[in-house]
Amino acid sequence: MSEVRTIGILGGGQLGRMLSVAASRLGLRCHIYEPGAAPAGDVAWRVTTAPYEDANALRAFAESVDVITYEFENVPTSALDLLESIRPIRPNRRALAVSQDRLTEKTFLNGIGLATAPFADVLTEADLDTAIAAIGRPSILKTRRMGYDGKGQVRIGAGPAEWTGAPSVLEGFVDFSAEISVIIARGADGQVAAFDPGLNVHEGGILRTTTVPCGLPGSVTTDAVLIAARIANGLDYIGVMGVELFVTPQGLIVNEIAPRVHNSGHWTQAGCAVDQFEQHIRAVAGLPLGDGKRYADVVMENLIGDDLDRVPDLLQTPNTQVHLYGKGAPRPGRKMGHVNRITG
Ligand code: AMP
Numbered sequence: 001m002s003e004v005r006t007i008g009i010l011g012g013g014q015l016g017r018m019l020s021v022a023a024s025r026l027g028l029r030c031h032i033y034e035p036g037a038a039p040a041g042d043v044a045w046r047v048t049t050a051p052y053e054d055a056n057a058l059r060a061f062a063e064s065v066d067v068i069t070y071e072f073e074n075v076p077t078s079a080l081d082l083l084e085s086i087r088p089i090r091p092n093r094r095a096l097a098v099s100q101d102r103l104t105e106k107t108f109l110n111g112i113g114l115a116t117a118p119f120a121d122v123l124t125e126a127d128l129d130t131a132i133a134a135i136g137r138p139s140i141l142k143t144r145r146m147g148y149d150g151k152g153q154v155r156i157g158a159g160p161a162e163w164t165g166a167p168s169v170l171e172g173f174v175d176f177s178a179e180i181s182v183i184i185a186r187g188a189d190g191q192v193a194a195f196d197p198g199l200n201v202h203e204g205g206i207l208r209t210t211t212v213p214c215g216l217p218g219s220v221t222t223d224a225v226l227i228a229a230r231i232a233n234g235l236d237y238i239g240v241m242g243v244e245l246f247v248t249p250q251g252l253i254v255n256e257i258a259p260r261v262h263n264s265g266h267w268t269q270a271g272c273a274v275d276q277f278e279q280h281i282r283a284v285a286g287l288p289l290g291d292g293k294r295y296a297d298v299v300m301e302n303l304i305g306d307d308l309d310r311v312p313d314l315l316q317t318p319n320t321q322v323h324l325y326g327k328g329a330p331r332p333g334r335k336m337g338h339v340n341r342i343t344g
Pocket of ligand 1: 202
């Protein structure tokens with residue numbers, strides 16, 4: 001058995017909350033570090049509420065745990081340096097560095113032979129004109145760092161392009177037929193287990209639904225899993241990772257990677273004996289990976305903002321698992337929970 005008893009989690013949102021629940025089922029406990037409100041704190045052994053600049057709080061947190069993981073990839077480097085001097089961080093720093101910056105990420109992916117949208121580095125307004133000349137229109141200007149749920153993105157159409165002021169990449173527009181994702185786990189011994197690829201539908205840049213099976217041919221889903229495994233091996237990864245892909249007539253294109261459990265993997269709670277949260281806990285705790293085989297067809301739908309009003313009905317719907325995150329008041333665009341509908 002692993003010697004890990006306590007897992008430190010950076011970030012106290014819904015992902016940290018579901019990781020804590022999964023850890024508790026394996027007899028492990030979690031310590032959450034979160035500067036703001038922490039829905040994960042309700043179900044964790046301990047919570048530290050302190051900024052990422054508080055060296056004393058970071059040190060005490062690290063010393064109270066056996067291994068550190070994260071549910072959110074934009075943890076400041078200085079905090080990670082201090083934490084890593086005390087306890088191991090899994091997934092490793094390279095996985096974080098690669099996924100924190102869209103330029104580094106695309107360069108890494110191309111470097112291991114995987115296709116991405118064509119891209120150009122944009123540091124200044126002058127670079128933007130050069131980049132548009134090289135990449136063409138339509139294209140999408142994305143900030144290199146801190147973008148999520150479509151934030152920090154500007155679509156460049158026929159009109160004048162507006163400079164956002166932040167270091168960015170300009171991405172060529174990919175004419176995809178579908179968006180899929182692979183949730184893959186890699187253990188400390190290099191063992192890999194992938195969940196079935198899910199079909200993702202976004203609305204306003206936010207994930208709306210994930211459907212499994214995704215309905216694409218086996219040649220495409222196999223390719224998707226092989227791509228995810230190549231990324232996990234290339235990063236010497238330990239933990240669960242989400243890989244978002246565009247399906248195009250020319251093959252799969254990697255959109256982005258998330259070095260953590262991923263919203264598009266929530267269906268695994270209803271579709272697999274071991275879900276993505278438990279798989280991540282097993283990996284970072286040095287336990288064997290579990291059986292991620294899918295035994296049901298599932299549609300996961302996010303409950304965003306006022307969707308919360310549907311909960312009384314959803315609670316009475318057959319074959320439906322309701323997950324609520326225990327957050328405060330709903331706001332437009334805020335993820336309040338999700339439902340997993342077992343469809344077959
Ligand atoms: P991202 O934050 O990079 O995952 O982008 C959010 C969403 O914008 C994606 O899920 C796609 O629907 C869309 N998108 C992002 N990049 C591109 C691209 N290069 N071409 C077409 N659509 C894109």
